[in-house]
Amino acid sequence: MPNKKNLFLSCAVLAVTLVTGCSSGGDAESKDDGVVSVAESGGGGKGSATKSPAADASESGRPQIRMDTTDAEELRMYQGYLRCLKDHGVPVGSPGNKMPEADPGSLWFPGMDVAKERPEVEKACLGKRPLPPPELDPKKNPEFMDDYTKWIECNNRRGLKVDPLPDGGGWNYKAGATPPRNADQIDQECMIEAFSGE
Incomplete structure (x- = not known):
């Protein structure tokens, strides 16, 4: 999942992240790939840069991951986004033994970079995708x-x-x-x- 290992890429781990497994946030996907990617973008944070109104709109209402968010919490935050991907025909699975502490009914990240392979779906579901910690942007x-x-x-x-x-x-x-x-x-x-x- 997004984590820091491949955050993602998307989720992300997606992102290394991560599986937040590397561990936190962002978009990282798998902890086992040996690469950790820092998150894409999030809202606010120390020394925040000025954002355009469009950036504000795209982040409005999205869940905000913190640096101390656990893997299980992060996966819960991603459920709305993953459900949206599934509803748009993107194959998603379940965590299985990748995250034993997760709710058995949880959805898991797709084995593709949705933004690259299904950009129309990523655009439709972006409003549900959690924002990575702003400190990592x-x-x-x-x-x-x-x-x-x-x-x-x-x-x-x-x-x-x-x-x-x-x-x-x-x-x-x-x-x-x-x-x-x-x-x-x-x-x-x-x-x-x-x-x-x-």
Whole structure:
């Protein structure tokens, strides 16, 4: 799911994210792909940039993911969006054993990038798609790259050996790295620490 690992891409993990699994938000999809992508865009946040009225309208009423949102909470927030995709013919499944703590009746993310493969459906359902944390949006956080660097440094310091992507879009595990069992927890804690200025 969107998480930080492939946020998405969409969801996202979708996004690495994530499965928020890398763990948080954004659009990330699967925790197991070794790539973590930072979220697309969200509302408000430190040093918010001025938004156009169109951007405000597209975000109005959408659920807002926070950096401390759990995977299960995030999946619940995505149910309206996933139901909309399903109603428009996009194949979605169930979490199954990917997220045992999820409600058994939950929908899961499609195995495609809906925005690229079914743009008309993404447009129709966008109003139901949760917004990623604003701190993770470079357009809304003028300190994004500094925060991103701190996130990567924290992960490495705590044993999650990762290499940053050059554009600040996420990270890959270092070659030969064996992720610790609590990799998702480390990543989320480091992300919160870095992007919240703690």
